[in-house]
Amino acid sequence: MAERPEDLNLPNAVITRIIKEALPDGVNISKEARSAISRAASVFVLYATSCANNFAMKGKRKTLNASDVLSAMEEMEFQRFVTPLKEALEAYRREQKGKKEASEQKKKDKDRKADSEEQDKSRDEEIDEDEERLEEEEQNEEEEVDN
């Protein structure tokens, strides 16, 4: 590990909320316990990342992807997480698709409006532009998160 786990903390408020929602009502959580769980969570991220990275390297890839993370969970003996994670992935993909379609629709509407205002613009040109834009957006989605 490049940095000590204590320097890579997750927000207390969120951690506390997750714990409280998981435990029965009225259970008290000591400050020490809370802080310990937070540290454990950071260590978990590091362990999962390292494990997922091994799978990526095995696949000769430099970018960690979803399947690497899922494989890591199995490797770490957290199989119980795999199904809920797959569900989350589906939900995330649907959400992203929805957003993409919405923004494409907006652009199409905008262009149609522009078209009626500029009668010189040819139909063919527009269609090419749309296709280009679609390709660009697809590319952007596949690129890794920038630093």
Added chain:
Amino acid sequence: MADLVVGRDKCGEQRLVSLPLSRIRVIMKSSPEVSSINQEALVLTAKATELFVQYLATYSYRHGSGKEKRALTYHDLSDAAEESETFQFLADILPKKILASKYLKMLKEKEEEEEEEENNNDESDEAES
């Protein structure tokens, strides 16, 4: 299980993960040999971490002695780290606590053991000559 997939934020809107992705990414990037992380992997890691927090908390509580007092204590967590294979990787950061007096006693006993060994070696040297 579907309840665990989405949470609700302040506006009551459904959100996939509660933990901040930016923070999760910082931790992931601190790992050596990691070049880049695709957005889906980031989201899944954040989600997995939430599941982990829930699991660690409930497991420790169920198996811990704090249960009678309806409390989750550090002791419950360090017990889980020691006794469960799944949580073994946490053993170093969740060490068991002992009283200082007990630790000093252990140190002293170890010193005495080592001294005795040295004495035995000296005696055997003397016997040979």
